[in-house]
Amino acid sequence: MGDRHSSPLSWVVLYAVIAAAAAAYFAVLCEGGSSSTFVRKVECSVDMPLDSDVFAIPPGYNAPQQVHITQGDHDGKAMIVTWVTMDKPGSSKVRYGESEDDLGFSVNGKHTRYKFYNYTSGYIHNCVLANLKYDTKYYYEVGSRHTGRKFWFRTPPEVGLDIPYTFGVIGDLGQTYDSNRTLTHYQNNPKVGQTVLYVGDLSYADDYPDHDNVRWDTWGRFTERSIAYQPWIWTTGNHEIDFAPELNETMPFKPYTHRYYVPYKASGSTRPFWYSIKRASAYIIVLSSYSAYGTYTPQNNWLLEELPKVNRCETPWLIVLMHSPWYNSYDSHYMEGESMRVMFEALFVKYKVDIVFSGHVHAYERSERISNIAYNISNGQCTPVPDPSAPVYIIIGDGGNIEGLATSMKEPQPDYSAYREASFGHGIFDIKNRTHAHFGWYRNQDSYSVEADAVWFYNRVWYPVDEWIISTI
Numbered sequence: 001m002g003d004r005h006s007s008p009l010s011w012v013v014l015y016a017v018i019a020a021a022a023a024a025y026f027a028v029l030c031e032g033g034s035s036s037t038f039v040r041k042v043e044c045s046v047d048m049p050l051d052s053d054v055f056a057i058p059p060g061y062n063a064p065q066q067v068h069i070t071q072g073d074h075d076g077k078a079m080i081v082t083w084v085t086m087d088k089p090g091s092s093k094v095r096y097g098e099s100e101d102d103l104g105f106s107v108n109g110k111h112t113r114y115k116f117y118n119y120t121s122g123y124i125h126n127c128v129l130a131n132l133k134y135d136t137k138y139y140y141e142v143g144s145r146h147t148g149r150k151f152w153f154r155t156p157p158e159v160g161l162d163i164p165y166t167f168g169v170i171g172d173l174g175q176t177y178d179s180n181r182t183l184t185h186y187q188n189n190p191k192v193g194q195t196v197l198y199v200g201d202l203s204y205a206d207d208y209p210d211h212d213n214v215r216w217d218t219w220g221r222f223t224e225r226s227i228a229y230q231p232w233i234w235t236t237g238n239h240e241i242d243f244a245p246e247l248n249e250t251m252p253f254k255p256y257t258h259r260y261y262v263p264y265k266a267s268g269s270t271r272p273f274w275y276s277i278k279r280a281s282a283y284i285i286v287l288s289s290y291s292a293y294g295t296y297t298p299q300n301n302w303l304l305e306e307l308p309k310v311n312r313c314e315t316p317w318l319i320v321l322m323h324s325p326w327y328n329s330y331d332s333h334y335m336e337g338e339s340m341r342v343m344f345e346a347l348f349v350k351y352k353v354d355i356v357f358s359g360h361v362h363a364y365e366r367s368e369r370i371s372n373i374a375y376n377i378s379n380g381q382c383t384p385v386p387d388p389s390a391p392v393y394i395i396i397g398d399g400g401n402i403e404g405l406a407t408s409m410k411e412p413q414p415d416y417s418a419y420r421e422a423s424f425g426h427g428i429f430d431i432k433n434r435t436h437a438h439f440g441w442y443r444n445q446d447s448y449s450v451e452a453d454a455v456w457f458y459n460r461v462w463y464p465v466d467e468w469i470i471s472t473i
């Protein structure tokens with residue numbers, strides 16, 4: 001028969017064990033975020049010169065260039081193909097098929113061009129390949145016979161609950177030597193991204209005198225080596241606005257909207273700056289930081305109608321893309337996303353958004369799962385708090401553009417910030433099934449497979465437990 005009255009010594013031991021366990025537990029729970037100690041080589045980002053090989057014009061008179069593709073419908077059974085011819089319109093036809101030697105299908109598209117101050121664009125063609133089969137490799141050719149150029153892409157699997165899919169995540173790329181390293185690293189990543197989620201700021205042409213639109217063309221040629229083969233999902237950033245009244249250019253987003261098409265009408269949007277797509281097991285909502293989003297505006301109305309439509313039994317992963325981040329602890333662009341956060345954050349929590357990717361800040365940062373939605377002006381509750389229904393916010397505006405890194409951070413590191421580092425790089429969001437996805441961030445200085453930051457994500461609807469506490473203990 002046991003002794004009901006333990007000795008004082010055993011109580012001391014028990015208390016010590018409990019205290020040690022509690023200390024370890026709260027050390028995990030209460031541990032502040034970390035700022036990387038990685039030491040970068042400090043150097044300016046320099047744009048690649050116009051005669052760089054990555055900007056080379058394809059051979060042949062009026063040969064198609066700047067070929068790029070993006071999803072062309074809501075479900076992933078269509079692809080928009082866009083390219084530019086410089087000398088004359090030429091053909092807007094795309095020939096395509098499942099065999100490289102038998103491009104038995106064809107579709108005619110349209111072309112357009114635009115003027116921007118003293119620049120006149122080439123002929124920008126776009127064509128929608130519709131009613132494609134899921135999970136199928138298609139070859140396609142653009143241009144006329146003697147200068148036709150062939151590429152290929154793979155359509156996504158049919159939308160469904162446990163469909164694995166791998167997204168690359170890139171932002172603020174520009175066209176420097178660092179941009180080239182980022183793109184090369186992404187293309188060589190052994191995890192092999194199938195589609196890029198691009199979080200805005202493309203060419204940085206507006207950093208040049210008169211917004212030199214030649215730099216839109218060079219960016220199109222530079223990125224073709226990826227975007228001609230896999231879709232990039234576009235988000236608009238501030239460098240797409242190109243609002244220049246001093247040049248008598250007052251139509252915002254003019255170069256961008258002529259060059260980059262998105263399937264916004266398929267999701268009931270009325271403008272190409274906010275829209276949604278489904279792809280495999282992900283539902284992706286793209287928002288515009290630079291279009292009105294207040295109550296009664298088109299974007300606000302659209303989002304209010306959009307979020308209830310997301311069926312997590314069909315697409316378990318709910319991802320939002322926007323350019324300007326809501327949670328940022330760098331001095332760069334600090335609080336620029338605050339007004340949109342005030343408008344939409346409660347909705348993101350209500351509908352259990354899994355992850356929000358943004359750019360704008362030229363660095364990397366991952367937040368805790370937090371929200372800041374209790375404040376009502378009079379109650380003083382204006383601090384971000386842990387919230388299992390809230391998204392994780394990832395800033396990945398570290399593509400490598402000419403403006404350089406954002407190195408100045410708020411100190412001490414705010415509690416909402418889990419990890420931050422001012423280095424160029426890219427991300428991979430790798431969905432495994434309805435419950436698990438893995439995110440890795442890859443800095444350019446490492447070899448292709450090194451994850452400088454890596455976390456497992458647990459789906460907010462199907463497995464809503466706290467990722468970091470469970471994975472750490």
Ligand SMILES: [Fe+2]
Nearest residue numbers: 201237238360
């Ligand atoms: Fe930006």
